[in-house]
Amino acid sequence: xxxxALFAGAKQVLSSAKxxxxxxxxxxxxxxxxxxxxxxxxHFRTDTxxxxxxxxxxxxxxxxxxxxxxxxxxxxxxxxxxxxxxxVQSVLLRRTEIKTGPEAKQIIxxxxxxxxxxxxxxxV
Numbered sequence: 001x002x003x004x005a006l007f008a009g010a011k012q013v014l015s016s017a018k019x020x021x022x023x024x025x026x027x028x029x030x031x032x033x034x035x036x037x038x039x040x041x042x043h044f045r046t047d048t049x050x051x052x053x054x055x056x057x058x059x060x061x062x063x064x065x066x067x068x069x070x071x072x073x074x075x076x077x078x079x080x081x082x083x084x085x086x087x088v089q090s091v092l093l094r095r096t097e098i099k100t101g102p103e104a105k106q107i108i109x110x111x112x113x114x115x116x117x118x119x120x121x122x123x124v
Contacts, residue, residue: 006073010054019055024108027054039120048117049094052078055110060100063109067098071111078115088119 010025019026034048052074058066075093082088094116100109 004073004077006054006070010056019108019110021057021108023055025054025056027052029053042123044121044123046117046119046121048119050078050115050117051112052115053110053112055108057106057108060105060107063100063107064098067100067109067111071096071098071113074111074113078113082117086119087121088117090116090118092116092118 007027010027011023013019013023013026013028028051030051032049032051034046037045037047039045054067054070054074056063056066056070079091082091092115093113095114097112098109099112101107
């Protein structure tokens with residue numbers, strides 16, 4: 001994702017839950033939970049919740065459109081990236097949330113996307 005122009009100019013942070021104006025634009029990726037199911041002695045199915053968040057500063061009149069456009073980019077990058085030679089079987093977008101700050105000329109807005117990533121792994 002860092003190679004994409006959307007993320008290249010943004011700072012990667014541990015969590016974008018509380019973003020101050022000095023750290024924008026910024027993004028984060030986290031895996032808050034993972035379930036693992038043993039299929040047989042050497043094979044496992046994993047279901048991982050993956051959260052990608054992006055915070056930007058923009059004009060109040062255009063920030064929601066910008067965040068919506070960015071969410072489409074994030075979805076494409078994540079799905080294509082995870083399905084390329086990784087063993088991931090499926091990537092499902094479960095939820096997208098867009099939040100904006102108080103109205104002003106320039107405001108901070110965030111998009112948070114929750115994906116469910118399913119893969120099969122083999123212990124060697």
